[in-house]
Amino acid sequence: MPDGWEVQYDLDPLVNDANEDDDGDGYTNLKEYKRKTMPDDYNSQPSKAMPWLPLLLGE
Ligand SMILES: [Ca+2]
Ligand SMILES: [Ca+2]
Structure with a gap:
């Protein structure tokens, strides 16, 4: 995940x-x-509403 996204949501970019x-x-x-x-x-x-999305993302 991009650091900017993590910072935006109060996550720690230094931690996985x-x-x-x-x-x-x-x-x-x-x-x-x-x-x-x-x-x-x-x-x-x-x-x-999009149960097929995990398939698309390969999860
Ligand atoms: Ca969650
Ligand atoms: Ca959530």
């Missing part, structure tokens, strides 16, 4: 926190980044 889930919404920081949702906001989650 891609697999952390800071806001506890069930999506890792990396997944939130890929889906352009907010990793520090529980209510900002990847849309469940």
